[in-house]
Amino acid sequence: MPDPPEAPRPDLRGLAAAYGLAPLPVEGGLFRRTWAGPADAEGRPAGSAIMVLFTDAEDGFSAMHRLPIDEVWHFYRGDAVELLLLAPDGTGRVETLGGPDTYPTVQSVVPAGTWMGARLADGGTWALCGTTMAPGFMPADYEGGDADELAARFPEYAAAIRALCRADAPLAMTEDPH
Numbered sequence: 001m002p003d004p005p006e007a008p009r010p011d012l013r014g015l016a017a018a019y020g021l022a023p024l025p026v027e028g029g030l031f032r033r034t035w036a037g038p039a040d041a042e043g044r045p046a047g048s049a050i051m052v053l054f055t056d057a058e059d060g061f062s063a064m065h066r067l068p069i070d071e072v073w074h075f076y077r078g079d080a081v082e083l084l085l086l087a088p089d090g091t092g093r094v095e096t097l098g099g100p101d102t103y104p105t106v107q108s109v110v111p112a113g114t115w116m117g118a119r120l121a122d123g124g125t126w127a128l129c130g131t132t133m134a135p136g137f138m139p140a141d142y143e144g145g146d147a148d149e150l151a152a153r154f155p156e157y158a159a160a161i162r163a164l165c166r167a168d169a170p171l172a173m174t175e176d177p178h
Contacts, residue, residue, distance in 0.1 A: 009125055012055055019128075021053050025177050026144060026170055028059050036136055045136030054081060054120055054127045061119035064145030064164045068112050072132045073097060075106045079124030083108060084160050086115035086150065092157050098127060115145055115154075117164030144171030 015021075021030035030053040037046030054060050064084070075081060080099030086092045098104050099121065110116050120127060147165035151158035 012053070012126055015126075015128070016053055019051055019053075021051065023059075024052065025175075026063070026142065026173050027065060028061050028063050028166070029054050031177075034130070037134075040135075044138055047132065047134035048136030049130060049132045050137075051076075051128065051130045054078075054118065054129065056120060056125045059166075061164060062117055063166050063169060064115055064117040064147075064150060064161060066113055066115045066143050066145070067110075067133070067137070067141050069133050069135060069137075069141065070112050071110045071116075073108045073110060073118075074130040074132070075104070076128040076130060078127035080104070080121035081118050081124075081127045081129060082121050083110070084115075084117045084157060084164060085110060086154050086157065086161075087111070088113045090153070092154050094160070096121060097129065115150060117145070117161070119164060139173035139176050142173040144169065146171065 016030050020032045022032065024031040031050050033048060033050050035049040037048070039045050054062070073083065075097035078098065081097045083095045083097065084092070085095060095108050096105060097108060098106065145161070145165055147162050150161045154161060
């Protein structure tokens with residue numbers, strides 16, 4: 001049976017507008033918070049969810065960062081996304097979400113404290129993903145990765161780390177992007 005024809009690239013501006021996506025400061029990509037559960041006494045939501053659009057634009061990727069809470073990634077549509085995951089024990093791996101496989105991976109749990117960054121797989125032009133956290137995200141949770149420090153700790157992944165770190169970008173979120 002022949003391969004199905006490639007789907008045409010969607011109008012990414014139209015896609016972003018349809019979902020109400022805006023630039024995600026510090027981390028990258030276009031996003032929108034789609035849900036936040038009731039807040040506790042400190043203001044932390046019980047859970048939170050976002051949609052995020054990655055593109056082949058210069059800032060269309062998720063920069064290296066870590067969070068103190070598990071984060072579940074969801075693949076919705078588009079081209080494959082590569083998640084670089086660097087664990088606290090010094091191990092690392094690349095996990096691919098989506099792609100041409102008959103049964104691609106569509107969810108991945110990133111454990112708390114794991115350094116992560118995401119970009120389109122080679123040849124990709126766009127992907128629509130989401131993430132869910134419980135308890136929910138707070139700006140103070142975000143810790144950006146320093147390329148030199150991470151490359152020294154994980155030399156096997158140095159090139160990927162450098163590709164997923166923005167020079168002179170802040171390593172913290174100072175305000176709520178939502």
